[in-house]
Amino acid sequence: MFCKHCGKEIGEDVKFCPSCGKEQNPSGESQKTAVDKTQSNENVSPKSRTIAALLAFFLGGLGIHRFYVGKAGTGILQILLTCCFGLGCIWALVDLVVILCGNFRDSDNKLLLDWDAKY
Secondary structure, rough: OOOOOOOEEEOOOEOOOOOOEEOOOOOOOOOOOOOOOOOOOOEEEEEEEEEEEEHHHHHHHHHHHHHHHOOOOHHHHHHHHHHHHOOOOHHHHHHHHHOOOOOOOEEOEEEEEEOOOOO
């Protein structure tokens, strides 16, 4: 079964989604199909999690992945931390883990698309 709000896979007897916390099946109806994440879910970003992960891995110290998701301010800060103190790479590593875990959000506070999302 899939959450009708965020599209994550959940158990059949789950009352609240562990990912988004929204109540599932309040009237007891059965839900057997996945939510179309690109059209019916306003809580998911159109940005790709795969692209963000690759940018964080290869260019993370420069904050390019943050520019990609619309977070230009923290992207600039990450560049400054890397150039001045060499600490931006640690920040990029943390960001990479968050992206891979599926909890990274764009500038509109929307989760990035899952690996299996259809474009």
